[in-house]
Amino acid sequence: MAERPSPNQTVFAPWTDPDAVPLIRIEGVTKRFGDFTAIDNIDLNIYRREFFALLGPSGCGKTTLMRMLAGFETPTEGRISIDEQDMAGVAPNRRAVNMMFQSYALFPHLSVWENIAFGLRRDGADKDKIAARVEEMLKLVQLERFARRKPHQISGGQRQRVALARSLAKAPKLLLLDEPLGALDKKLRQDTQFELMDIQEKTGTTFVIVTHDQEEAMTVASRVAVMDNGRIMQVATPAEIYEQPNSVYVADFIGDVNLIEGRVSSIDEGRATLDWAEGQHPITGQASGSLSKGGRATFAVRPEKLYISREEPTERTNRVWGKILDIGYLGNLSTYHVETTGGQVIKCEMINVSRIDRRDYTWDDEVWLSWSDTAGLVLPE
Numbered sequence: 001m002a003e004r005p006s007p008n009q010t011v012f013a014p015w016t017d018p019d020a021v022p023l024i025r026i027e028g029v030t031k032r033f034g035d036f037t038a039i040d041n042i043d044l045n046i047y048r049r050e051f052f053a054l055l056g057p058s059g060c061g062k063t064t065l066m067r068m069l070a071g072f073e074t075p076t077e078g079r080i081s082i083d084e085q086d087m088a089g090v091a092p093n094r095r096a097v098n099m100m101f102q103s104y105a106l107f108p109h110l111s112v113w114e115n116i117a118f119g120l121r122r123d124g125a126d127k128d129k130i131a132a133r134v135e136e137m138l139k140l141v142q143l144e145r146f147a148r149r150k151p152h153q154i155s156g157g158q159r160q161r162v163a164l165a166r167s168l169a170k171a172p173k174l175l176l177l178d179e180p181l182g183a184l185d186k187k188l189r190q191d192t193q194f195e196l197m198d199i200q201e202k203t204g205t206t207f208v209i210v211t212h213d214q215e216e217a218m219t220v221a222s223r224v225a226v227m228d229n230g231r232i233m234q235v236a237t238p239a240e241i242y243e244q245p246n247s248v249y250v251a252d253f254i255g256d257v258n259l260i261e262g263r264v265s266s267i268d269e270g271r272a273t274l275d276w277a278e279g280q281h282p283i284t285g286q287a288s289g290s291l292s293k294g295g296r297a298t299f300a301v302r303p304e305k306l307y308i309s310r311e312e313p314t315e316r317t318n319r320v321w322g323k324i325l326d327i328g329y330l331g332n333l334s335t336y337h338v339e340t341t342g343g344q345v346i347k348c349e350m351i352n353v354s355r356i357d358r359r360d361y362t363w364d365d366e367v368w369l370s371w372s373d374t375a376g377l378v379l380p381e
Contacts, residue, residue: 012222013237014047021084023048023173023206024069029078031064031230038064040230041078048173051200051207053217056227057253062210065227066176069208070099083173096173102182104163106151113138113147116166123170137165140199157188161195168203177209181216193219214254218242226250242302246289248379251300258306258346260299264291264378272378274299277342283318285376301376303349308336308361309368319370320346324363336361338369 014020022045031039039061046052054062067073068080071092080087082095098119106115116137120130138144141161143154151159160180167175180196181189197220200207211217217224218238225235226249234246245251252259260283262276272287274297283299291297313319320340328335336348348369361367 053221055217061230098172102179305375306348316370
C-alpha cells in the first residue's frame with residue numbers, strides 16, 4: 001500500500017505549478033474514422049511521475065486516445081508531444097513508451113525470467129545488464145522465486161505482475177495500461193491496485209491507465225479525466241471529481257448520487273435554492289457553473305451526506321419527508337430508498353457502527369431525510 005505523505009512532505013501536484021513542464025502535451029487532437037469522430041478536439045497535459053486515469057464508458061474514446069499516445073493511431077488533427085518531442089511520424093518502437101495490454105500478452109513458451117528479458121534482448125543489451133535488470137524487476141514485483149516458471153504455472157495476479165515487470169524493464173518514460181486489472185477477480189483487483197500504486201511510486205515512471213472502473217480510477221490515480229463521446233468532461237483529482245463535479249454527467253458517472261431536478265428560485269453568496277416539488281421544502285446547495293434565477297437546474301447530493309430520522313429536523317433547511325421503499329444491507333452500511341410525496345426516490349446510506357439484531361427503520365416507515373446547506377451542488381442542465 002502506498003505510504004501517506006507526512007505533514008512535512010510536499011504534496012504532489014505539478015498541474016498547479018504554472019512553471020511545470022508536462023511530459024505529455026495533447027493539443028487540439030481530433031481523431032476520425034470515416035464519418036465517426038472518436039476524439040473531439042481534446043487538450044490535455046500530463047506530468048512526470050503522474051498516475052493518470054482516462055475514465056469513461058465503452059466507446060467514449062479513451063482507448064483511441066491511448067493508442068495515439070502509443071503510436072498505433074495517428075491524429076486526424078492536432079498535435080501530441082512527449083518530453084517536448086512532436087510524435088508526428090514517430091513509430092511506436094521509437095517512442096520512450098511501453099504499453100501493457102489487458103490480456104498481458106505473455107509468451108507461453110518462455111519462463112517468467114525470459115518474458116521480462118525479452119524486450120531487452122531485442123534491443124541488444126549486454127547479457128550482464130539484462131540479468132541485473134531482470135533481477136531488479138523480479139524483486140520490484142516480488143516474483144523472485146517464480147522466475148523459472150512458465151505463465152500457465154502462476155496465478156492471474158502473478159501474470160499481471162510479470163507483464164508489468166516486462167513493461168518497466170526498458171525504463172520507459174511513459175507506461176500505458178489498457179484495462180490492466182480487468183481479468184482479475186474483485187478481491188485480487190483491489191489488492192493489485194495498491195501494488196500498482198506502490199510500484200509506480202518506487203519507479204517514478206509516468207503511468208496512464210485506461211479504465212471504465214470508477215473505483216479503480218479513484219483509488220490509483222493522482223488525477224482523473226472523465227470522458228464521454230470523445231470529449232473530456234472534467235480533469236481533476238479523485239477528491240475533486242467526487243466532491244466538485246462540474247456537470248450532471250460527471251456527478252452521475254462517479255459513485256452514487258441523488259439527482260433532483262427543479263428551478264432556481266434564488267442565488268446568494270455562492271449558494272442556490274431550488275424549487276423542485278409541490279408541497280416540499282425548497283433545497284439549497286453550493287452554486288456551480290452558470291446558473292440563472294428561474295432557470296432549470298439539477299441538485300446533486302451523495303447518499304452518505306444524508307441523515308435519516310423519524311422526527312422532522314426543523315433546524316435544517318434541507319429536509320424531505322417520505323416513506324422507506326426499499327432497504328439494502330451491505331454489512332458495513334445500510335442503504336435506504338425513500339420515496340417522497342412527489343414520487344422522487346432518494347437514497348440514503350448509513351454506516352453500521354455496531355452489531356444490531358434489528359433495524360431502527362424498516363419498510364414503509366415514514367421518515368425525514370436531511371442534509372447541510374453545503375452537502376450538495378446545484379448544477380446547470
